[in-house]
Amino acid sequence: MSILTKYILKKYLLNFIIVLVSLQLFFVGMDFLQNSKDLPSSANLQLLYLMYNGFFTLTLTLPLSLVFGWILTLVIFVRNNELVAFTSLGAKRFNIYSPVVLVSVVLLLVLMSIQMTPMAYSYEQKKKILDGNYFTNTKSDIFLKYDDNYIYFKKLLPLKKQAEDIHIYKIKDDDIVETIIAKKAYFQNDKWYVVDAKIVKKPKELNFETSKLEVRYEKFLNTLEGFKPKILDNVYEEKSSFSIIDAISALDLLSKQNVNTDKIRAAIYYEIVIPLFILPLIMLIFVYTSYNRRFFNIGSFTSFSIFGTLIVWGVFFMLYKFSNSGVMKPEFSLLLPMLGWFLISFIIYRKKNKI
Structure with missing residues (x-):
């Protein structure tokens, strides 16, 4: 020099x-x-x-x-x-x-x-302090699509990586073929685990005399692989920010689901x-x-x-x-x-x- x-x-x-x-x-x-x-x-x-x-x-x-x-x-x-x-x-x-x-x-x-660290969410954190919600972080009534499933979370707790009152609807040929109902689910090992799930399966052919619903129970059921709670927390929020890593993860996942990713791509371009x-x-x-x-x-x-x-x-x-x-x-x-x-x-x- x-x-x-x-x-x-x-x-x-x-x-x-x-x-x-x-x-x-x-x-x-x-x-x-x-x-x-x-x-x-x-x-x-x-x-x-x-x-x-x-x-x-x-x-x-x-x-x-x-x-x-x-x-x-x-x-x-x-x-x-x-x-x-x-x-x-x-x-x-x-x-x-x-x-x-x-x-x-x-x-x-x-x-x-x-912007790749948790500091990317500084605006959200300071807003929660201002609103008196720093120690509580919940999102309600989240409805999303994942592969052939439509998933509803009554309550999402991103910090605890948990969800409550879950309904999962499996779709085939524009028809609901299976429903999974559970009170709780948690995120671990890059997957969501549904606890004490009730699974209701509809028969392939509907007949008044022979058709009946199949009901079974599963202790653990995993789904939404790779869908991080923080991604869920931000993708479905009208005004939110992303860290670069979370934004790229969300872009990769939602692109496979044929979900509009304009907002996520805009965040990546704006930060990079x-x-x-x-x-x-x-x-x-x-x-x-x-x-x-x-x-x-x-x-x-x-x-x-x-x-x-x-x-x-x-x-x-x-x-x-x-x-x-x-x-x-x-x-x-x-x-x-x-x-x-x-x-x-x-x-x-x-x-x-x-x-």
């Missing part, structure tokens, strides 16, 4: 940390002040609320801080005539901004790795692809930076850079909301615009480099 690269990274990382901490304190502090009257009196729960809110806010503030920190770094470089000094030493444009791009990619990968929108911004902001402070309006540059960053982020966030609500397919509302954003940024970059 060259001395120039070390110097640029040292300045950039310092500004990035300052901006990130400032944004985190602002968003988390404002949220805490707004909701402090509704929070439990327990100091432990309040600290947990701040922690969960901090992780949730990080998904927004980290990408924005990467760009804002770069803007601040460029303003300092221009004001101190350091960009002129870099070029005098033989540094090209690519040598100046490429270390920042690489560091940004690494930090985004760290953010994605956090959308944060990359900052990479073209870092490049574009740099190519529109003047090396000479005499012909450079720092105030206008800073304002337009920050405003442009917020506009681009707002557009992708709006497209994600459209995808999550089912208005648009996530491939058309997220992947295609992201590809277009990269292509447009590259064209602008090449054009500016030729001037």
Whole structure:
């Protein structure tokens, strides 16, 4: 690593940390002040609320801080005539901004790795603390399809990995051929085990004189292999989040059931692809930076850079909301615009480099 690269990274990382901490304190502090009257009196729960809110806010503030920190770094470089000094030493444009791009990619990968952990559900956890439901987590009246079965859970307890009042209807040729009824089921070894199940089987041919229902009892009956309680908890919730691992598991499972997966695909794209929108911004902001402070309006540059960053982020966030609500397919509302954003940024970059 060259001395120039070390110097640029040292300045950039310092500004990035300052901006990130400032944004985190602002968003988390404002949220805490707004909701402090509704929070439990327990100091432990309040600290947990701040922690969960901090992780949730990080998904927004980290990408924005990467760009804002770069803007601040460029303003300092221009004001101190350091960009002129870099070029005098033989540094090209690519040598100046490429270390920042690489560091940004690494930090985004760290953010994605956090989204693979239980911290991906920080918003739900902080909301439960705010609603006074942190120690209880139940879902009611869940109806789902699995292979040839339609399954109804009267009550689901995702944290305990249990369900109560289960009805399983086996369908063949659009007709119910078997019904399984049980009071409890639990998730273990990647399967759901139905306890003390009552199985009612309908005869294949209905005859008034000879046909009769077959009833038998099973101590244990397994079904829904690989369908994790957390997936059940989120897939059938109107507004919910997914960790990347759970989202991929849900996508694989529900695709086999021919269930609409637009919401899950949108969540995966939003957590993996959308944060990359900052990479073209870092490049574009740099190519529109003047090396000479005499012909450079720092105030206008800073304002337009920050405003442009917020506009681009707002557009992708709006497209994600459209995808999550089912208005648009996530491939058309997220992947295609992201590809277009990269292509447009590259064209602008090449054009500016030729001037």
